[in-house]
Amino acid sequence: MTDSPNTEAPDSYDIAIVGGGPAGSAAGVFLARADFDVLCFDHGRSALRKCAFLENYLGFPAGISPAAFRDLIHEHTDAVGCDRVETAVERISKHPSGDGFRVHSRDEAFDVRYVLATSWAETDYLSPLGVETVQEDHPGDVEVVVTDDDGETTVDGVYAAGRITETYHQALVNAGDGARVARSIIERERPDYYNDWVVPEGYYDQFDRAVPEGVEEITHDERREREQRATRELAAFFSDRV
Numbered sequence: 241m242t243d244s245p246n247t248e249a250p251d252s253y254d255i256a257i258v259g260g261g262p263a264g265s266a267a268g269v270f271l272a273r274a275d276f277d278v279l280c281f282d283h284g285r286s287a288l289r290k291c292a293f294l295e296n297y298l299g300f301p302a303g304i305s306p307a308a309f310r311d312l313i314h315e316h317t318d319a320v321g322c323d324r325v326e327t328a329v330e331r332i333s334k335h336p337s338g339d340g341f342r343v344h345s346r347d348e349a350f351d352v353r354y355v356l357a358t359s360w361a362e363t364d365y366l367s368p369l370g371v372e373t374v375q376e377d378h379p380g381d382v383e384v385v386v387t388d389d390d391g392e393t394t395v396d397g398v399y400a401a402g403r404i405t406e407t408y409h410q411a412l413v414n415a416g417d418g419a420r421v422a423r424s425i426i427e428r429e430r431p432d433y434y435n436d437w438v439v440p441e442g443y444y445d446q447f448d449r450a451v452p453e454g455v456e457e458i459t460h461d462e463r464r465e466r467e468q469r470a471t472r473e474l475a476a477f478f479s480d481r482v
Contacts, residue, residue, distance in 0.1 A: 250342065250349040253279040255425065257322075258329050258343075258365070259358035261286035262411045263402025263418030265313040267356055270422035272320040273436050274454065276429075279350055280317060281343075283328040286310065287360045287403060288411060297412050308481055309411070315477070329365045332398075341369075341397070353397065354425060357385060358418055360403040369395045376406050390428075391421030399425060430454075 255271060257264045260282025272278045288294075288306050295303040304312075317324065327345045332355055335342050340353045357366060361382045363373050372394040373383040385393055385400040392399050401407070401421040402414040426433050434452030441457045444450065451457055458466070 250351045251279075252351045253277045253323070254352065255279070255354040255356060256281065256329075256332075256341070256343045256350060256352040257356045257358060259286070259360070259402070259404070260284075260314065260317075260324065261288050261310075261358065261360070261402065262313065262415035263404075263407075264356070264358035265317050265418070266415040267358065267401060267418035267422035268317040268322040269320050270419050270436060271426065272317070272322050274422075274426045274430065274433060276426075278317075278322040279343075279352065280322050280324045281329050281345070282314075282324055282326055284326060287409070291411070294411060296410065305481075308478075312477065328362075329359075331365050331368050333368045355398045356391075356418075356421065356425070357393075357398070357400040357404055358402045358414075363404065366393075366398070369398060371395050371398055371400075390424035391417075392424070 254276040255278055257268050257278060257280045260280055264280060268278050268280050288310060291306045293303050294300070294306055294309055297304065297309065314324070325345065325348070327347070329343055329345055331344050333342050333344070335351060340351060341355050343350045343352055343355070357363070363371070363383045363385060366385070372386040374386055376382050376384045384406040385404050387393055387400050387405050391401050391405070399421050401418045403409055405417070407414055407417045430453065433454045435454055437455045439455060439457055440463065441459045443457060
């Protein structure tokens with residue numbers, strides 16, 4: 241007797257981000273804070289691991305170890321509500337309905353509306369979709385993904401950011417590129433979205449306008465509470481690594 245086939249529908253998300261380095265993690269933070277259901281795939285082999293010590297990332301004047309930085313950015317994506325699967329993506333196909341995509345790992349499949357590729361230096365999983373790639377200008381046989389100014393590939397709904405698009409091979413640059421492409425996706429879905437911005441209560445009263453979509457106003461007491469919580473959490477994070 242054969243086992244009955246698994247007829248359960250795959251879990252669904254708004255977007256799958258392939259790659260857990262600076263580009264993918266920055267995009268995840270922006271998208272999750274804009275109320276997207278985000279699934280991040282991280283196989284643990286970020287190009288960041290090639291770095292001996294990270295000395296040019298803004299906000300760390302003495303530098304930071306790549307391992308500590310990786311843990312920090314993953315804590316950030318977890319805190320804003322991203323789900324993370326610690327496995328590689330084997331392939332991505334069009335959804336059987338023709339709307340969206342199905343992302344396949346070794347053991348699972350997930351249905352998503354958008355895909356954001358931030359992996360380096362892997363593009364084979366995009367082949368079933370027909371995403372255009374070209375060989376990068378630098379020596380080597382690595383294929384990079386072709387995108388437009390918004391970070392969208394030649395396939396509607398599939399985006400790419402970071403080193404996989406031949407962005408400069410620097411963590412800070414890649415993080416910025418991931419955030420930039422995330423904003424493009426947010427604007428596509430929510431045209432009235434202004435900025436992910438936290439402002440003091442009453443800030444927009446001086447302009448005689450309503451608080452824009454995406455902006456949060458907080459009281460002075462709430463601001464102090466957040467500042468203190470952030471200081472405590474960062475102190476605890478680094479004290480465990482001394």
